[in-house]
Amino acid sequence: MTQGCGPVKGANGGGCGVGLTPEQRRILLEHGTEYPGSSPLNDEKRAGIYACAGCGRDLFSSTTKYESGSGWPSFFQPLEGAVETTQDGSHGMVRTEVHCANCQGHLGHVFPDGPPPTGLRYCMNGLALDFRPAAGEKA
Numbered sequence: 001m002t003q004g005c006g007p008v009k010g011a012n013g014g015g016c017g018v019g020l021t022p023e024q025r026r027i028l029l030e031h032g033t034e035y036p037g038s039s040p041l042n043d044e045k046r047a048g049i050y051a052c053a054g055c056g057r058d059l060f061s062s063t064t065k066y067e068s069g070s071g072w073p074s075f076f077q078p079l080e081g082a083v084e085t086t087q088d089g090s091h092g093m094v095r096t097e098v099h100c101a102n103c104q105g106h107l108g109h110v111f112p113d114g115p116p117p118t119g120l121r122y123c124m125n126g127l128a129l130d131f132r133p134a135a136g137e138k139a
């Protein structure tokens with residue numbers, strides 16, 4: 001995994017964007033959203049770490065993942081310092097957008113209707129995440 005390689009760049013610009021699919025780039029670079037229920041990570045139950053698909057930085061632990069029923073992989077807490085948020089006023093409502101603190105790639109949104117202890121729901125695009133099973137889990 002490459003760490004700290006700076007902002008995500010496009011297909012031909014080198015840097016962290018290399019190796020991403022067009023759909024991943026649409027989400028990470030253009031703030032897109034995947035179709036709900038489309039990510040295999042919705043059903044991912046193994047222990048492990050969810051890293052940024054753009055730069056490989058660790059973002060979420062499987063211990064904070066829960067079944068929100070939203071159709072997107074959901075977490076109640078990111079790893080410390082892993083993500084940053086901005087207010088997003090598009091689509092006629094104010095939402096809090098979540099992006100990778102390392103490469104600024106767009107990940108999803110956070111909503112105040114999650115479970116304890118945080119009460120937050122980090123609603124992530126599975127395509128923006130790269131799951132790495134913990135040692136001892138089936139690959």
Ligand SMILES: [Zn+2]
Pocket residue numbers: 052053054055056057100101102103104105
């Ligand atoms: Zn990143």
